[in-house]
Amino acid sequence: MAPPRHMTSEDPFPEKTPGKLRLYSMQYCPYAMRARLMLAKKGVDHEVINIHLRNKPQWFLDKYPIATVPVMEQDDKLLGGSLVISEYIDEVYSKNGERTLSADPYEKGRTNMLISDKYGKAISAVYKRLRHEENWEEDFFKHVGELDKELGAKKYFAGADKPTYADYMLWPWMRVLGPDCEIDDVLPTGKLPNLVRWIEDMKKDDTVKACHTPPDVLKRFCQGYHTLKYEYDLE
Numbered sequence: 001m002a003p004p005r006h007m008t009s010e011d012p013f014p015e016k017t018p019g020k021l022r023l024y025s026m027q028y029c030p031y032a033m034r035a036r037l038m039l040a041k042k043g044v045d046h047e048v049i050n051i052h053l054r055n056k057p058q059w060f061l062d063k064y065p066i067a068t069v070p071v072m073e074q075d076d077k078l079l080g081g082s083l084v085i086s087e088y089i090d091e092v093y094s095k096n097g098e099r100t101l102s103a104d105p106y107e108k109g110r111t112n113m114l115i116s117d118k119y120g121k122a123i124s125a126v127y128k129r130l131r132h133e134e135n136w137e138e139d140f141f142k143h144v145g146e147l148d149k150e151l152g153a154k155k156y157f158a159g160a161d162k163p164t165y166a167d168y169m170l171w172p173w174m175r176v177l178g179p180d181c182e183i184d185d186v187l188p189t190g191k192l193p194n195l196v197r198w199i200e201d202m203k204k205d206d207t208v209k210a211c212h213t214p215p216d217v218l219k220r221f222c223q224g225y226h227t228l229k230y231e232y233d234l235e
């Protein structure tokens with residue numbers, strides 16, 4: 001099914017359904033994908049309102065002046081920011097023992113430290129590569145290489161035998177690496193052996209499959225980073 005069209009300043013505010021969780025998103029935004037992965041993982045009944053980021057509706061700007069996606073709304077509750085939303089969904093929609101982010105304060109702190117430090121640097125390096133910036137390689141193999149080291153012999157990032165919060169919060173940027181996608185020149189170098197294995201395992205995960213974007217579409221969107229021509233309704 002094609003994703004919902006991206007709403008512009010021409011579109012009236014879509015009325016909300018009481019009780020229903022709404023995600024303001026952009027179909028190819030990796031931050032919004034974090035929230036979409038968590039919603040899929042937890043099987044949360046929700047609706048997606050896609051926002052055209054180059055021509056945002058005024059009602060979106062009024063609601064969330066920071067003006068980024070994702071934003072989550074449910075009745076009078078509103079949360080913005082991919083990690084805030086993902087953690088909220090994980091906490092609210094999990095029964096005991098089902099959380100993907102550990103409830104143990106130390107474990108949770110370790111995961112959040114990994115996300116803000118090593119993921120942050122690796123994500124910046126991925127954008128550098130997508131933008132074909134000069135000298136992208138040094139940063140890329142340094143910071144994405146750190147992730148490879150962090151993963152080591154573990155199957156998944158937080159040491160579990162199935163993907164958890166730590167894996168889902170990274171996946172939206174790693175899915176663009178590889179032969180099906182935009183960045184096809186880094187995996188065959190042999191410098192990221194653990195990540196290569198992890199990427200293959202992640203592709204088999206049901207939640208990842210539920211949020212899949214066809215590689216040709218993702219590739220077209222990613223090319224926008226290079227050409228600065230972003231297209232949103234590609235499917």
Ligand SMILES: N[C@@H](CCC(=O)N[C@@H](CS)C(=O)NCC(=O)O)C(=O)O
Nearest residue numbers: 029030031053068069070081082083
């Ligand atoms: N820190 C934010 C960053 C979100 C973000 O930068 N989203 C991008 C789209 S991928 C955005 O909304 N950009 C606003 C714009 O392009 O005007 C989060 O984690 O949610």
